[in-house]
Amino acid sequence: MKAFPKAKLQEVLKTLASKGTLYVPALVDETHRYYPYRADIQVSLEQNSAISPKEIFFPSTEKIYNFTAYGIDGDYEEILPDRTACVLFGVRSCDMQAILCMDDVFLTRGYIDEYYATRREGATIVALGCSKAGADCFCSSMGLNPVEHEGADAQLYDLGDYYGIQGRTEKGEKVVEALAVAGLLSESSAEVLVPEEFVLQVDSEGIAEKLQAMFEHSLWDQLWRKCINCGTCTYLCPTCHCFDISEKKKNQHCGVKIKCWDSCMFNEYAMMAGGHNPRPSKKEKVRQRFMHKLRYFPERYGKYQCTGCGRCIAKCPVNLEITDVINQVREAKVNG
Amino acid sequence: MVKDNATPENLAKATTEEIKRINPLIPMKAKVTKIIEETPDVKTFYISKEENGQMVVPFHTAPGQLAMLSLPGVGEAMFSATDAPDHLQLSIKKVGTLTDELHEIVPGQTVGIRGPYGNGFPMDQIKGKNVLFIAGGIGLAPVRTAVRYCVDHRDDFAKLHLVYGSRSPADLVFQYDLFETWPAVRDFQVSVTVDRGDDNWKGNVGFVPAFLEELKPNPDNTVCIICGPPIMIKFTLGILDKLGFTAENVITTLEMRMKCGIGKCGRCNIGSCYICLDGPVFTLAEMKKMPNEY
Amino acid sequence: MNSLIKEMQALAQELLASGEVKGVFGWTKGSRWYLTPPLFIQKAEDAIKLHYDEFAINNLTSLLLDYRNSDDKIAIFVKGCDSRGILRLIQDKQVNPEKVLVIGLPCPGMVDKEAVKDQRHVHDLPLLRKCQECRYPNPVLADRTLGDVQVTKEPGVPIGITAERAIQKGVGSKGKERYQEVKEIEALSADEKYAFWQKQHEKCLRCYACRNICPACNCRECIFESDKKGWVNKAATTTDNAFFGITRAMHVAGRCVDCGECERVCPAGIPIMKINRKIMQDIDELFGTYDAGTDLEEAGPLNHFKLDDPEEFL
């Protein structure tokens, strides 16, 4: 398969960067997330980014339209994200699967979220196979192959000191071709490295079906006790897609409507105008999060909404682990 | 399927192919042409879009569908919308900051409107059957869309019966329809009750569930459409069950917090259904299958 | 340490069995050797799950806020820094002292689980910075104590069966330099300071973990909860994040018990304690040294005044 030496990574990135904005996982003042590529940026591919790549297609805050109000007349003016092409480099299988989940939500079922669609269609995703499982990773338990993911435009394989590359889609081919033109590619028949044992393993088979009858199960009475209801897990999770629409005033007459991340963990998330809140306390909120990940999303879109990236496990202030929840559901006794 | 003439059916099985690409989150610029003061805290707003000089309906809505109304600089919220030839009618009760401001605007005010949202009432399935409408307070607004559909297609339906209750005579909405147009319709019984009467109120006094028990509507071959405050629905469903109505024949609308209206923002989910997309209209049977979290 | 754990399990088992308390907050063995997350048990037989070691970092006190409306009595294990959180909640009238049974533990000094690479044992891991600077290793209040720790309102050295291990690891060794980091930032120029904090506020996701873990942030409904109040809405723009960060610092000014949990739980790694410590340093300089959450009777520095306070606004 075509490959390029790891030593030449910087050059590969430079050539890709010339095509359009290139996003790479980098460490900038101790924060590991996807940044636009710059020559002096410290690219970090050893382990998955701390903050997921979802913010590239679904940013934490974005302006959706301007509005003006002069007395009784007013107007609306759309603000669309720029359409320039971009390359998302170094996306692992768990994040690639997460992007597919987001596609289901934002691009199907009667409506298309224009903002997500514009960014998503302009992007070429270059996936990266994992050779070593992270401390909190469990993608294999969620039915994913850490080495590769068929949903990506181009796939990199870890061949030890080479990266093998394969184009899958037409956009992916263009990337491979660009690297070939730059003379960076050579043929390599080295073995693709496969990560050995995962530290975290869990059997997620049939969990969605079992949860159908577990809405009132006593498991939920204990689970919320240590949770502090912060938004960390939802904001780090690559598949959480909830958002809020609010507005900011520029002055007395005009302002801008803003779409920003929201979390089912916050109190006023489900609060209705009259003050009634169907999920008043922590128990309902924690149940909603895991039910959505492991039952509601599979019911609606046919795939788990958890891809085993382990970010929520790594950063949860109280170590409330979704793998532990899956185990508890598996062992739970359900009558009838 | 061009989204403009979205009807419940094709919405349910919409696929990605030929969806006309417009940004669903941007409201259309429209004007409030007329405001009718139904009761001290309910007003009906006539909303039309200006298209090359004339005022036309922004979009058509099927009975039971919703529209997202936004007031520039204040906010936006989901209301049930009644279809009309050249305008949309939205009846709005004063409950929060947005509705307070809406109740202070004057005709000619520019607003934003987008929609239609929701699956609406399954009028086709209930063709040929008797229809029992039950509404409480502002719940009459969504029910009225179904009533008007039945009145416009009177022959497609058997007997019609409306049971409507509100807090006091002053709180009765659409009084013109209640006491003039609908009673005049063929085989359409209109029963109105109020929680607290006043000296010149002749009609029945009492809560809707109790009133329903007195009326004892006949359940066979009858579909019931019910909307109103959660407590009224809870008790009325119990009575309907006692009267022999089957879960499939009872249809109601659910109210949840809705932000995007297009099934993306995740706010209005009950179980795996998004109320703004797969609802708000559900049969009692469907609701029994959903997690009890609404 | 194992004897201490046994004592804890026995006490919890007895308390639950006798019905004196309806629940016990403690820690338990996590899924990996370097994890000892919080645990809440209600049945006596679960007491066996209790565990305590150098990874039991979590300050459990803010979890008591979920029991504001319940009449059950809850027991809670506390280290030195946690106990100051209890005192904070009692002073703010959010926890009824009769409804809480505080069990004081000696603190061996917590280690930094983020530093785990391939070590296999706790001795190879460095002590957390906040424990190196710790001045209150012993509980400031407790209904019961285990591991012969002593309750003391004064700053001091670790006491109890884990004391010698704690001192050997360096607990409290840097007690004097707790304002070191603050001084470093103060030395920067105005633009450098702004650039530093601008970068931090840019990283903030507004997930509110720092607010929800903090015992001093115990409002029933936070002004950042809904934008009906009009202060700041949910959008995580840099200036809103700065508004949130600075406002929260002023809200806990003179009330922050220096437990360092906000900095630990921040997913974006923002040095929040550098702001709180700055305010603590200013309070010490301006109004006389004051450690929040150590004396139940003393009103916080912003809740009283002296006629001869420093004057800079003439």
Next chain:
Amino acid sequence: MKRIGVFVCHCGTNIANTVHCDQVAEVAKDFPGVVYSCDYKYMCAEPGQQLIQDAVREHNLDGYVVAACSPRMHEPTFRKCAERAGLNPYMIEQVNIREQCSWVHADKEKGTEKSIDLLRMAVAKARKNEPLSSSTIPVTKRALVIGAGIAGIQTAIDIADNGFQVTLLDREHSIGGRMAQVDKTFPTLDCSACILTPKMVEAAQHPNIEMVTYAEVTAVDGFVGNFDVTIRKKARYVDFDKCTGCGACQEKCPKKVSSEFEMGLGPRKAIYVPFPQAVPNKPVIDAEHCRYLLDGKCGVCKKICPTEAVDYEQKDEVIVERYGSIVVATGFDQFDISKYEEYGAGRYPDVITGLHLERLMNASGPTAGKIKRPSDGKVPEKIVFIKCVGSRDEAKGRPYCSKACCMYVAKHATLIKEKMPQSKSYIFYMDVRTGGKSYEEFYKRTQEQYDGQYIRGRVSKIFQVGDKLIVRGEDSLIGRPVEIEADLVVLAAGMEPRADAVALARTLGISYDQHGWYTEAHPKLQPIETHTAGIYLAGVCQGPKDIPESVAQASAAAVKATGLLSKGELTSEAMIAECNEAVCAGCGLCISVCPYKAIEKKKVSERVHGQMKERVVAVVNPGLCQGCGACTVNCPSSAMNINGFTNEQILAEVDALCQR
């Protein structure tokens, strides 16, 4: 959107000169919420107000903004105008484009621009105004006067004359206070008892005055209109109903004690009446010295009392009474001269204070009016007076002037010359302050007709040689040291707050200055009121003053107190704090910063998951809250808000000013 009107005033040319009022009114037309905007020459005048009222009716406005002079001046005017137009007075805003714009910025363009910004701010605030009303609190039509010196008595009499019930309370067991100890009063030299005792009797017999003597205030709760005062009545051990005041017990009582009233110069018995004209004129047993009460011996007084009025079993009695207003008239203590080592005060018996001399000169005093040296009883020849002892002296912590000493020293010099023509008085002074009516003439007379020799200078030392007191000082007018062999030295001791003044202030919740004098609400404009509504001050407890001023203040305090009682009910401020109980966590941070203790805690029960749960929230007492807003800032969850200055309104103002 609320319908807001905008009225820009020209104020003749005061504003129009440097602000284009028409342009401001024009721009205001498209501020959000503004439906009518105009400018006019004189908004505050009748035609201007008429114009406003017509506009309100014609455009059915919800509120309006007047851009004119300072709201501190005409806000009440425009509020009344709103009321006449049928609007709630708090729905209007006034913005200052005169004192803070047209008068201080000459450049007309910039002035106009600033006026537009200020107007935009005011409209933004006005749109968030809500109708407000002040609430009413019932008032108990009864007053309490603490301290029954001349000030307390005068206040009580005036209140009683106004037809209100009043309780006159004093710690001593007779009313009269300091003035009872004084012999003669300046400048008229009429006898102090002659002008005081009739007032004491009048107070005793007045139907509206209830005299409570030998009692102390231990606690004050409640607030203006409804003070619940806890009073401890000390046991007298004499049943006043039976006692006829015959005085037999006083004669037979074996125990002699130094009389405080006589300043230690004369004796009194364990069962005693402090001075002949005392009111009530019935004896009291001093529990610390009565042999029977201490160790069960004696009991003579009980035996010989013809009406068995003596009752050793009496106990202190604590009562709680409700009052509408309180007047504090607790008077002063005389400066403790022993602090002046250099004068040998306290060591030499013949170095006495002004009050000691008053007792020596008083006919009912220990020496029946003959001035005798306390040491050997001889009649003194040369008498030296030293002024400003314990006054105008930072070193002793008494920087203030005690105001009355200059006059009473002159009085003493005059009286001594009159009583003992052959005696000679020397008066060491720094200044002579004669600031009252015919005071200066009295001082001139002392020098000229009564041979009072005034020496300008300070005394450095006094020491005893034989039975003479050598007074060494200097005469700064002639620049030479002076030495006088005196028989008697009288120090003009200054006035000092009562030892327990601070404790009483804390009980009442009123503030005091660094010396302990009670702090008036405003030194010039509100000398009688305090910051605590319903509590007033009279007499020296508020600061050194002489008798005429104390009486004047007493009558003023009476008017203030009865003014409050006459209304029957109190209307509270409208722009006060309000607690949003749904958000309040009951943490009490607001209570710790409220200057008026206007916030209390109350229990609220609410339904949580089906059961009724109790929790504590803060509640604002409209009678006490003055709307300062300290609580709103100390409340982290913004549960506390001030009507009229809500967080939302101020934010709207900030946004309007910053986002143009």
Next chain:
Amino acid sequence: MSTVEDKKQTAQDWEPNIVGFACNWCTYAGADLAGLSRMQYPPNVKLIRVPCSGRTNPQFVLRAFQKGADAVLVAGCHPGDCHYSTGNYFTRRRYLLMQRLLEYMGIDPRRFQARWISGSEAPKFRDVVTQMSEEVKALGPNKKLREEL
């Protein structure tokens, strides 16, 4: 409306926009007195009337900087003459901390001032306002903590 906006942005005649929180009983009265005595000072400071300096929430100061103020002034009575007796003692404590915290965050100390200005100190009011206007004009527009929409 927009004409005023463009004129403002031309470089050299840029005018700072300073928000002032003035306590109704002292500083606002002092400002009125300055007006009565026809003192002249630059028009850059606009006062928001608050009942007491103790009512000024530090969050208002942050809001002003966020929405584009170039400097903020908090002014009230001298400690001891507060109309509400203890209001400004708490203001003093709170703003001693806030002033240091803003400086710690990188805000130029000249852009935030808390001052005691009594009802009779009209000259002092004029001097504080003039000094602030000139200093901030020299400093230029404030970009720190400012919201760019």
